[in-house]
Amino acid sequence: MSEEKPILSVRNLKTYFDVTKGIFTKKQIVKAVDDVSFDVMENETFGLVGESGCGKTTLGRTIVKLYEPESGSIEFQGKDIAKLHGKELISFRKDMQMIFQDPYASLNPRMTVGEIIKEPMIIHNIYNTDEEREQRVVELLKIVGLKPDHIRRYPAEFSGGQRQRVGIARALAVNPKFIVCDEPISALDVSIQAQVVNLLKDIQKEMGLSYLFIAHDLSMVKHISDRIGVMYLGHLVECGPSNDVYHRPLHPYTIALLSAIPIPDPDVAKNKQRIVLGGEVPSPINPPEGCPFCTRCTRATERCHKERPKPIQVGTRTVACHLYEK
Numbered sequence: 474m475s476e477e478k479p480i481l482s483v484r485n486l487k488t489y490f491d492v493t494k495g496i497f498t499k500k501q502i503v504k505a506v507d508d509v510s511f512d513v514m515e516n517e518t519f520g521l522v523g524e525s526g527c528g529k530t531t532l533g534r535t536i537v538k539l540y541e542p543e544s545g546s547i548e549f550q551g552k553d554i555a556k557l558h559g560k561e562l563i564s565f566r567k568d569m570q571m572i573f574q575d576p577y578a579s580l581n582p583r584m585t586v587g588e589i590i591k592e593p594m595i596i597h598n599i600y601n602t603d604e605e606r607e608q609r610v611v612e613l614l615k616i617v618g619l620k621p622d623h624i625r626r627y628p629a630e631f632s633g634g635q636r637q638r639v640g641i642a643r644a645l646a647v648n649p650k651f652i653v654c655d656e657p658i659s660a661l662d663v664s665i666q667a668q669v670v671n672l673l674k675d676i677q678k679e680m681g682l683s684y685l686f687i688a689h690d691l692s693m694v695k696h697i698s699d700r701i702g703v704m705y706l707g708h709l710v711e712c713g714p715s716n717d718v719y720h721r722p723l724h725p726y727t728i729a730l731l732s733a734i735p736i737p738d739p740d741v742a743k744n745k746q747r748i749v750l751g752g753e754v755p756s757p758i759n760p761p762e763g764c765p766f767c768t769r770c771t772r773a774t775e776r777c778h779k780e781r782p783k784p785i786q787v788g789t790r791t792v793a794c795h796l797y798e799k
Contacts, residue, residue, distance in 0.1 A: 478515050480517075486545035486546070488505050488535045489503065503757045509545075511709060519683075520687075520715065522694050522702070522703055526754065528707040528757075529655075538562060569651045570653070572657045573657075574660060580639060585625055585627055587607065589643055591610055591646070594609065594647065597647050599646075618638055619642070638672070650681075651682065653684075653687070654686045657686075659689060691731060695715050706755060706765040709793070711790060711791070717788070724792050725771070726766050
């Protein structure tokens with residue numbers, strides 16, 4: 474990180490969905506993101522991890538305004554974008570882009586690669602002529618490791634890894650300052666994942682970008698991230714420098730999550746203690762009254778079941794757990 478200056482500040486963000494079925498049914502609200510706060514610094518990669526359904530993708534999509542927040546603030550470069558609409562929203566999207574999880578679903582199969590990458594340039598009136606845009610497309614294809622002659626091909630003619638590179642090129646087309654990477658490697662072969670992650674790191678270094686990197690693979694998140702946030706049931710339960718979170722986890726959920734990481738050395742793996750969580754993840758429609766993790770935590774007390782812990786500072790990290798309250 475070159476400067477300790479936040480490019481993104483999220484405060485008390487909530488994203489709820491009404492899933493009520495029928496007019497005579499009791500109202501049901503899914504609390505997908507519930508009171509989340511964190512910062513992303515300039516030129517930093519902030520990794521976001523957690524189980525499926527914990528709200529990671531919803532949080533990312535709320536930040537880029539694909540979903541409307543219920544409440545809270547999203548400050549991007551000092552401006553609250555939570556209430557942006559119309560032309561202001563279009564202008565904001567030039568500075569913040571998203572790389573989607575599924576490269577098969579996120580690219581229009583009826584458009585060529587050139588048309589896909591040029592489309593955001595046309596929407597945001599970047600470059601004066603079609604020749605300039607085409608030249609920029611060729612440059613972007615080279616940056617992401619594709620050939621210039623790929624410009625005339627369709628998405629169906631590419632592998633999964635190549636399609637994701639096209640998605641990355643599309644996100645870079647408008648020269649953004651911030652990119653939300655929504656599990657960009659989870660749909661790819663293991664042999665390709667490291668290539669895409671290293672590509673993202675190289676691009677960040679060259680262009681001075683900031684990332685919100687959402688993923689399941691904790692080892693990969695540690696590799697690319699400066700700081701890591703751990704989500705559970707719509708809440709951010711731990712946040713701090715990647716090495717600290719990875720090697721010295723504080724929250725019981727983070728400890729259990731890290732214990733599940735496979736180790737390639739069979740001798741080391743044999744002696745590793747795996748923490749198996751009991752119970753099931755509570756429904757986000759009817760979350761626990763107290764700590765969201767209390768129904769599965771082996772260290773939960775009566776207080777945990779009644780009172781929701783507030784994030785507190787413990788050294789370099791913030792952790793939402795009663796165990797660390799003085």
